[in-house]
Amino acid sequence: MKEALTLVERLNAHPDSRCWFVSWSPTGTLLASCGGDKAVRIWGREGDSWTCKSVLEDGHQRTVRKVAWSPCGNYLASASFDATTCIWKKKNDGFESLTVLEGHENEVKCVAWAPSGNLLATCSRDKSVWVWEVDEEDDYECVTVVNSHTQDVKHVVWHPTQELLASASYDNNICIYKEDDDDWECRATLKGHTSTVWSLSFDATGQRLASCSDDRTVKIWKEYPSESGQDLSWKCICTLSGYHGRTVYDIAWCGLTGALATACGDDSVRVFKEDDTANPDQPVFSLAAQMARAHNQDVNCVAWNPKEAGLLASCSDNGEIAIWRFQEED
Secondary structure (H helix, E strand, O other): OEEEEEEEEEEEOOOOOOEEEEEEOOOOOEEEEEEOOOOEEEEEEEOOEEEEEEEEOOOOOOOEEEEEEOOOOOEEEEEEOOOOEEEEEEEOOEEEEEEEEOOOOOOEEEEEEOOOOOEEEEEEOOOOEEEEEEOOOOOEEEEEEEOOOOOOEEEEEEOOOOOEEEEEEOOOOEEEEEEEOOEEEEEEEEOOOOOOEEEEEEOOOOOEEEEEEOOOOEEEEEEEOOOOOOOOEEEEEEEEOOOOOOOEEEEEEOOOOOOEEEEEOOOOEEEEEEOOOOOOOOOOEEEEEEEOOOOOOOEEEEEEOOOOOOEEEEEEOOOEEEEEEEEEEO
16 A cells, blocks of 8 residues: 655745645635735635635734634634734625734734634743633633743644643643633643644544654654543653654644644655554554655645545645645555
């Protein structure tokens, strides 16, 4: 069985700018991208190709770093270097700006919705993670500010089914948060990377977490019952090293196939597959596919389509999006 990564299409998404991040809608029919041009673009499939359906402008004064869809697919959140997070609501064929979340002291690096859609997390260069509550009237209220990192917080991600939050930071650590009496607290600090942790991705069950770093490695962490019963116990059960020539900027764990994709500063996209016969507490991942010149500059993000197995989007410092198909060949 040989796996291959083939190019479906390249999109000049954010010309003369960086494309920082891409995010699929929950149905997998739309792809949102954001970049250094302060805009968010929504892409949809028309026949065999992808076209820009709408451009969300005037929401931000500076670079838009990340975009996230609400679980229902009717809202989009964009996090920007202008220290704000903009909430957009679907209206007819496009989106309108609904509200702007302010409070971070400087650049907002990431935004993520909880699986319930009632909570939103943001993180910033101001070293904090904020948790926001959303009510039925579309009002957003900050319920907690957590300062568990000592440096810039790069990424936040929610557990796929529980209200459990993870964050990654320039301080080389990962924090795991849970709510306790309406207050969000860091319940575990995952130490092991020797440089900035850029991104995180849970597997489909949420029992394992993948992290990627400036130390050029990918680590797989697993939750174990803790002795005390209070704090959460996460252990590193696997490290992938020697594959990436530079910083690993993003990681995406496919909820459909279990394949693990990475975006790297060596301009490559790689896909790893897990050995089904290995002990789950000592997993073995092997390189299944590699696109050495996926882009002609740093690859910033990789994202698996949530509904169509093997469909992968990546984006780069050159402003491009690439759509790939990962498939096993006989």
